[in-house]
Amino acid sequence: MELQARAVIDFHDGNAADAPASALWGAIAENHRHNRLLWAEEDLARRKNVADAEIAANKRNIDRYNQKRNDAIEQIDEELLRLLSTVQPGPQARLNSETPGAMVDRLSILSLRIRAMKLQTERKDANRAHIDSCAAKLARLHEQRSDLASCLDQLLADCARGSGRFKIYRQFKMYNDPALNPAVYGESKRSS
Secondary structure: OOOOHHHHHHHHOOOOOOOOOHHHHHHHHHHHHHHHHHHHHHHHHOOOOOHHHHHHHHHHHHHHHHHHHHHHHHHHHHHHHOOOOOOOOOOEEEEEEOOOOHHHHHHHHHHHHHHHHHHHOOOOOOOHHHHHHHHHOOOOOHHHHHHHHHHHHHHHHHHOOEEOOOOOOOOOHHHHHOOOHHHHHHHHHHHH
8 A cells, every 4th residue: 555644644744855756645745735724724714803804815715725625635535546446345344434535634634733732832932831731732632643643554454455445425515616505606696
């Protein structure tokens, strides 16, 4: 199997020079890029001392980045299923409800949380209680990521052996589709 959790974590943390050149790693890179953009835009959307138009622009960017993030998750799963296409799952193969793409996405988000929490532990303007609280949270985030990485590796190993399987469940982000969002398609009816 081309994918291992440790390589994904190293890539997310910036410890790998570049992602390997493949469609799978391209999708992983796209997912992480859009998670980083989302993270920054979410911070901006929580500002209080800016014009409402700026927050509206942030919200539109959030929707756009979230759609691209979800598209990349599905692309990761499509690429993994392509790589696993020669493996015939056994009749008792366990269906995993979470896809590897969703797990890679969660690893990406955890890397962003870890980076942000680590910065909190290094603040010079914060008191000891804040630093200690953030250090405890940072340790828990590392534990969560380690556990999730083990689960991803186990799922991929099971799939490669034919004892595990997953399906792509499309997200169908209706709020981004003008044909499916009643507030958007309703605008055209009201303006006619």
